[in-house]
Amino acid sequence: MLGELSPKINNNIFYDINYSPTLGDSTTNFSLNQINGTYSKVGNFVEFSVNCSWTAKNGASSTLILSLPPGLPIKNSVVNMAFEIGYSRGVFITSGYLQAVGLPGTNYITFESTTASGTPSFVLCNVCQTTGIVQVSGRYFI
Amino acid sequence: MLGELAPKINNNILFPRTYIPTIGDGTNNFTTSTALGFYSQVGNKISFQSSVVWTSIGSSSGQLRYLLPFTIGPSVFRISCSISGVSGISITGSYLVVNGSSGSNFVTFQGISSSGTGTTVNCSSCSASGSINVGGDFWIN
Numbered sequence: 001m002l003g004e005l006s007p008k009i010n011n012n013i014f015y016d017i018n019y020s021p022t023l024g025d026s027t028t029n030f031s032l033n034q035i036n037g038t039y040s041k042v043g044n045f046v047e048f049s050v051n052c053s054w055t056a057k058n059g060a061s062s063t064l065i066l067s068l069p070p071g072l073p074i075k076n077s078v079v080n081m082a083f084e085i086g087y088s089r090g091v092f093i094t095s096g097y098l099q100a101v102g103l104p105g106t107n108y109i110t111f112e113s114t115t116a117s118g119t120p121s122f123v124l125c126n127v128c129q130t131t132g133i134v135q136v137s138g139r140y141f142i
Numbered sequence: 143m144l145g146e147l148a149p150k151i152n153n154n155i156l157f158p159r160t161y162i163p164t165i166g167d168g169t170n171n172f173t174t175s176t177a178l179g180f181y182s183q184v185g186n187k188i189s190f191q192s193s194v195v196w197t198s199i200g201s202s203s204g205q206l207r208y209l210l211p212f213t214i215g216p217s218v219f220r221i222s223c224s225i226s227g228v229s230g231i232s233i234t235g236s237y238l239v240v241n242g243s244s245g246s247n248f249v250t251f252q253g254i255s256s257s258g259t260g261t262t263v264n265c266s267s268c269s270a271s272g273s274i275n276v277g278g279d280f281w282i283n
Contacts, residue, residue: 042182042184043158043182045158047189075180077178079178079179079180080193080226080227080275081191081226082191082223082224082226082227082275082276082278083224083277084224096237097236097238099224099226099227099228100224100226101226102226112226112227112228114228114231114238116233116235116236117232118229118230118231118232118268118272119229120227120228138224138277139189139191139277140277141180141191
């Protein structure tokens, strides 16, 4: 049954749409010199890819957030989203490994580091370097 | 434009569904306070996002396994998944990766060292409480 539907999806449904993501904290955005965001939406399902490089933090200091496609917040449920980080530079973490998470009801990505012993913490703008780049892709439900 | 498409998609094409992910050793699962996943299927492709919060690892002891909504297809060698919100999983190495094999309906976890050595994560490496979000795409045929 699903196999019969595939041609319809390929021919009529998927759309590649560009948007301009923002990066910073909830009140102050970084200055960006590469701003690339693309997404496709099929019903309640969104797939996206973002590339941002920044040249100044402009005083942003609290939790680092990267915007998702406009008007398409993550489904307001108990499920947090896990996204892929393809490349990053300048996103400083003290230890452990970096992850990109989408919280229910929000329209942005936050970043977390988890230590090898399993303790997580959010990445803050004030520990990011003055310049850097981050590339994130993923999928989520709205 | 997107708004115009949504009703067609919802009626005819997209299949947003929920499933209940489990985490444990495959026989003995952790006790969870939150366990919910969403997936869509288009043809043989499954896209999913899921989240668990556990409050006890119970008697789980073997390899740490996380349930997928379907079994990974025979034509797929291995899949990798994205993770976030990780807490309560201790690893040997620098970072955590998640992957699954053809014919399995679960993914497993490895800690990767800076030199590239992988060490399987067992349930005994998990704290009494913790959380993880797992998402990704895979094919079922």
